Amino acid sequence: MSGTVCCKQCQGEEVVKSGRIRNKQRWLCKTCGLNFVEGEGRPGPKPAGLEKKSLAMLLVCLGLSFRAAGLVVGVVRNTVMEWFRDWAGGLELPKVEGPLDVVEFDEMHHFIQSKKQVLDLESNNDSC
Ligand SMILES: [Zn+2]
Numbered sequence: 273m274s275g276t277v278c279c280k281q282c283q284g285e286e287v288v289k290s291g292r293i294r295n296k297q298r299w300l301c302k303t304c305g306l307n308f309v310e311g312e313g314r315p316g317p318k319p320a321g322l323e324k325k326s327l328a329m330l331l332v333c334l335g336l337s338f339r340a341a342g343l344v345v346g347v348v349r350n351t352v353m354e355w356f357r358d359w360a361g362g363l364e365l366p367k368v369e370g371p372l373d374v375v376e377f378d379e380m381h382h383f384i385q386s387k388k389q390v391l392d393l394e395s396n397n398d399s400c
């Protein structure tokens with residue numbers, strides 16, 4: 273009877289009945305030991321396809337937020353962020369050749385890094 277049922281993990285056909293859960297027959301794989309219910313999406317979600325990832329990366333590059341891109345392709349924003357990190361981690365940073373003549377305001381942060389000295393206006397008022 274169990275000839276048509278095969279394991280979801282190892283695709284083995286050596287499965288036996290292992291009780292019922294949620295009014296459905298549960299099966300036990302004798303090869304890998306996985307308990308599963310036929311017809312359910314377990315175990316785990318399917319890995320996303322390249323098309324889905326590419327669309328999400330395109331949307332993020334066009335200016336959408338991670339959350340908005342996730343809503344379009346049907347995943348949560350953390351998944352989109354993870355894909356983006358994997359993808360962007362392989363890219364090379366642009367190299368600046370020669371001395372800088374003009375620095376735009378949004379580049380100032382990278383140029384200065386962080387402000388280490390705090391402007392203390394209160395102490396000047398006390399001395400006057
Ligand atoms: Zn198995």
